[in-house]
Amino acid sequence: MHGGINRPEPGTGLKVHFKDSKGNHIKTVEVNEGDSILEIAHEYDIDLEGACEASLACSTCHVILPPEYYDLLPEPGDDENDMLDMAFGLTDTSRLGCQVIMKKELDDIIVTLPAATRNMYVDGAKPTTH
Template identity: 75%
Template sequence: MLAALRAAQCRRAQCSLQRFATSRRHLHPSVSLRHGNVTRPSPGTGIKIHFRDAKGDLVKTVEANEGDDLLSIAHEYDIDLEGACEGSVACSTCHVILPPEYYDLLPEPDDDENDMLDMAFGLTDTSRLGCQVKLTRELDGMTATLPAATRNMFVDGKKPTHH
């Protein structure tokens, strides 16, 4: 009786293995998207943004669409603006410095942004997080200056732990 039970279990196991081996799994890969879903506007139709380094030298002038944020634009055009938290307002690595006349056109930073800005390197009165600066037509021609350095608490403040 025990031998018959074991034989039945083996047959079921073999059938399961055969079904698994011959079954086809249909996987549907996701479409990969660029960071921030930025699409480049046709030349001459977008909002012009100038990026400068800490010394004031022009890094690049780019065009973007209304509603895009500075961090996504910088990534789209390979400008060295880190964004370690990927725009979730959990770091200050996308800190930019804006001219006062453009800074005043933006909505006030919320508490989360102000908390992260407090940790930014080279903070000024017109500092903002690039991920929070959404472009509007009135910001056409704005210059965003990149600070000389960033503080990445995910890396800089990380202490090794024993496992």
């Protein structure tokens, strides 16, 4: 299941650094102008879902950007904001990965994945005795 994009010759592409929700570096990849963060994540096996396949009908490709990169992007429209509203762990610099399209100014962007899991319900279990 890959992103359907081409990987640039090593050393020639724009760089994207992926981090997990705790800020740990996952991997740095090289990409071409015009690729979306969602396509890039799929191409390089980063765990970003993209359930609606970039049609702005879900929030499963939610990512968090550094403010200085966030400001380089056009403002999200109502449709994207409506979906971001449903994202868990929404921040001031959240975007949908499918709407972030790589361009030269975004070289070296750090893309942070949101906390993978909210706390699931606990109905109480007996403490385990060892």
